[in-house]
Amino acid sequence: MAKKKYITQDKIIDWYMNSVLITGKPTSVFSFAKENNFEESDFYSHYSNFESLEKSIFKIFVEETIQLLHSTEAYQEYSSKDKLLSFYFTFFEFLAANRSYVLFSFKEIKSNFSKVTVLKEMRSEFINFVHSINIETLDFKNDKINKIQDNTIAEGYWLQLLMVLKFWIEDTSSNFEKTDVFIEKSIKASFDIQQIAPIKSVIDLAKFLWKEKGTSI
The missing domain is CATH 1.10.357 (Tetracycline Repressor; domain 2)
Known part of the structure; x- marks a missing residue:
C-alpha cells in the first residue's frame, strides 16, 4: 500500500491522540508512522520526538x-x-x-x-x-x-x-x-x-x- 502523502501537523496530532487512547503510547516514531501508513521522515518534518508533539x-x-x-x-x-x-x-x-x-x-x-x-x-x-x-x-x-x-x-x-x-x-x-x-x-x-x-x-x-x-x- 502506498504511503500517505501531504502529512500535516494536524493529521499527526489526530493520529497520535487516537493511538494514545486506543492502543496506548507508540513505542517509537517508526511504529507510529507504520501504524498510520506514512513515512517516518514526515513526522520529523514537524516534530523532533513525541514530547515535542505533546x-x-x-x-x-x-x-x-x-x-x-x-x-x-x-x-x-x-x-x-x-x-x-x-x-x-x-x-x-x-x-x-x-x-x-x-x-x-x-x-x-x-x-x-x-x-x-x-x-x-x-x-x-x-x-x-x-x-x-x-x-x-x-x-x-x-x-x-x-x-x-x-x-x-x-x-x-x-x-x-x-x-x-x-x-x-x-x-x-x-x-x-x-x-x-x-x-x-x-x-x-x-x-x-x-x-x-x-x-x-x-x-x-x-x-x-x-x-x-x-x-x-
Missing part, C-alpha cells in the same frame, strides 16, 4: 482559543476581566472536546511530575495572552519594577489556570457546571484583589505623610 497539543489548545476570541468582533470591546473570562470558558470547551486525552496526559503528570514539561509551551502562550489584555496595574514610574509587577500578575493567573484545570479534571457535574461557577468566582476574586483605586488611595496617603515629616502617625 507540548504542541496543549499549546494549540491555547492558540485556537485565542484565535476564536479574536474572530469575535465584540471581543475587542471587552474589559480585561471579560477577556480573561472569555478565554477560560472557550479554553475549557476545547479541553472538554478532548477530555479523554487531557485526562490521560494529566494522569501521566500525576504519576511522573517531570512530565509537567508538556505544559511549557502552553504556559508561554497563556502568559503572552495575559500580557496582551492590558490588566490595569500600578505605575511605579520605574520600568524594571513595572515589568516585575506585570510578570508577577501573569504568573499568578497561570497558577490560577492550573488550579481551575485541576478542578475541571475532578468535576463530575453535568456539563461541568461547577467549573463554570468556579471560573467566575475565581476571576472575580482575583480582579477584586487587584482593584487599583483603593491601592492608589493608600499610596497617595503614604506619600502625603512621607512629605509632611511633622505629621505624627
